Amino acid sequence: MKKGWVLTQEGFDVPLGWLDPDRERAGSRYEAIRLRLIKIFTCRGCAEAEDLADETINRVAAKVADLAPGYQGDPALYFYGVANKVFLEYLRRRPVIEAPPLREASEDIEAEYACLERCMEQLPPESRRLVLEYYQEEKRAKINRRRKLAEELGIAVNALRIRAHRIRQQLQQCVQVCLEEAPIN
Numbered sequence: 268m269k270k271g272w273v274l275t276q277e278g279f280d281v282p283l284g285w286l287d288p289d290r291e292r293a294g295s296r297y298e299a300i301r302l303r304l305i306k307i308f309t310c311r312g313c314a315e316a317e318d319l320a321d322e323t324i325n326r327v328a329a330k331v332a333d334l335a336p337g338y339q340g341d342p343a344l345y346f347y348g349v350a351n352k353v354f355l356e357y358l359r360r361r362p363v364i365e366a367p368p369l370r371e372a373s374e375d376i377e378a379e380y381a382c383l384e385r386c387m388e389q390l391p392p393e394s395r396r397l398v399l400e401y402y403q404e405e406k407r408a409k410i411n412r413r414r415k416l417a418e419e420l421g422i423a424v425n426a427l428r429i430r431a432h433r434i435r436q437q438l439q440q441c442v443q444v445c446l447e448e449a450p451i452n
Contacts (some may be wrong), residue, residue: 276410279445281328281331281332282297282324282331285331285335285338285342286300286342294450300324301321301324303343304320304323304346304347304350306355307319307350308320308350311354313354315357317352317359319353319383322351323346323350328350376385381445382441382449386438386441386442387438390437394434395417395435397420397427397431398434400416401427401431424425
């Protein structure tokens with residue numbers, strides 16, 4: 268980003284015009300892109316998702332006058348590319364947390380697995396089956412498996428995602444309680 272660059276109304280109008288010539292549609296696209304950026308940063312575990320989204324928009328706005336004339340494709344994709352760079356910078360700024368000694372880490376992992384197994388047993392059979400099948404496979408196979416599972420249950424893939432998320436939250440809470448109750452060696 269240009270040193271000392273500040274987003275002005277004129278500077279904001281240029282990226283809006285790039286998004287769409289119609290001001291109303293451009294505003295809607297801007298809002299959709301900003302919300303998507305916030306969601307991306309939130310899903311990546313960023314505590315400052317809105318600030319990072321605004322930083323991304325400011326960087327794009329600073330370059331759009333030079334970029335727009337030769338740019339081919341959906342401008343939203345450029346925003347998402349800049350967001351990746353902003354995210355990497357965010358990761359570099361975060362403090363490094365020192366890992367526990369290896370023996371202690373393996374004991375912690377064993378305790379977590381034992382608690383997870385105990386919590387899985389407490390789930391109703393259909394929830395246990397759903398969460399086990401939902402988190403199997405990788406890449407395309409995982410997508411296909413989830414689509415098939417949703418069809419078997421007679422629900423949309425998004426509804427399946429929500430169910431799996433709720434079960435996972437339940438499991439995380441259960442594991443947390445179990446670990447707090449576990450005797451300290």
